[in-house]
Amino acid sequence: MARQIATLVLLFAAMLFALLSALGILRSKNNLAALHCLGVTSVTLPLLTMVAVLVDVGAGVSAVKTVSFVVILLLGGPISAHAIAVAEHRRTPHG
């Protein structure tokens, strides 16, 4: 039961960061500021998810798949954000 509660707390924290990030994207005045808000989720969501999975199931096939998933998100997030930022910068000269 303690593991379940710890997992829930970690995933609740991940949800909170994602929600704050989404609200930040909604409230941002320009798209580069919105990208800055997206960065919060692209780091915290995979890491907190990985810790939650490791707490809940421990080492195993699921943990390996989750870690590979986390690595993909952690590497892909900045690459995607950079591509979007370049597109935004070239679309609006002062963006």
Next chain:
Amino acid sequence: MAAVSPGTFNGMLFGAELLFLPLAAALWIVLRGDSVRRLIGLQLAGMLVATQLVLLSIVFATEEFADVGVTLALLSIGATLAYAHFLERWL
């Protein structure tokens, strides 16, 4: 690893369901923003759905869900790069 049984509290299942809340906000961004803002919302939604799939694969002891989640995360990166390039060049 065991599949969820009815009547028992499962933190991971509840946590996966909690992620629907930011997902709704991400879909709202996709519906309302300009084209770049929509792409940002899509990126957020892709991350959330892929995370939910990975969590649900553990809850229901179904490895295929995790494979779909990992594939979605990979495709999401490629799709964002392609669409950002498209935005930059033609829109």
